[in-house]
Amino acid sequence: MVISKKNTNKLKIINPSGKIEANFFELVYEVARQIPKGRVTSYGAIAACLGTKLSARMVGWAMNGAHHANPKVPAHRVVNRKGMLTGKLHFETPKKMEQLLIKEGVKIKNDTVVDFEKLFWNPLLELEF
DNA sequence: CGCCTGACGAAAC
DNA sequence: GGTTTCGCCAGGC
Numbered sequence: 715m716v717i718s719k720k721n722t723n724k725l726k727i728i729n730p731s732g733k734i735e736a737n738f739f740e741l742v743y744e745v746a747r748q749i750p751k752g753r754v755t756s757y758g759a760i761a762a763c764l765g766t767k768l769s770a771r772m773v774g775w776a777m778n779g780a781h782h783a784n785p786k787v788p789a790h791r792v793v794n795r796k797g798m799l800t801g802k803l804h805f806e807t808p809k810k811m812e813q814l815l816i817k818e819g820v821k822i823k824n825d826t827v828v829d830f831e832k833l834f835w836n837p838l839l840e841l842e843f
Numbered sequence: 844c845g846c847c848t849g850a851c852g853a854a855a856c
Numbered sequence: 857g858g859t860t861t862c863g864c865c866a867g868g869c
Contacts, residue, residue, distance in 0.1 A: 801850030
């Protein structure tokens, strides 16, 4: 799988066949999958990493399909920029997200990641397309 | 087709 | 300083 920056500086995933896949979503998933266990990042950070920082909404929105994505996407490690688990309601059960994070060693308080800044994983720094 | 809707984020009130 | 508005853009209706 190849990732390239074609026109407009938007990133797109291109299969070996040269066919363009559902760019945005797949790309978001791709980045999300890179998030280390026990770490978290924000929608905006992912968006910025993809070059579409102005549309963080799309990143979160893309997560709608993350459930039936393959391979599995650790969507629970993605929160908004304040560290709030705003997407918990979109999981199988509202508690799922929090439980998954706690399981990985991330502490949650009031639907917010404790020490968010410390656990924050910046795709811009860790990844390079 | 145009209009509405977001798991966001920043800026304007 | 909490609330609303707007930009963003793909998809559903």
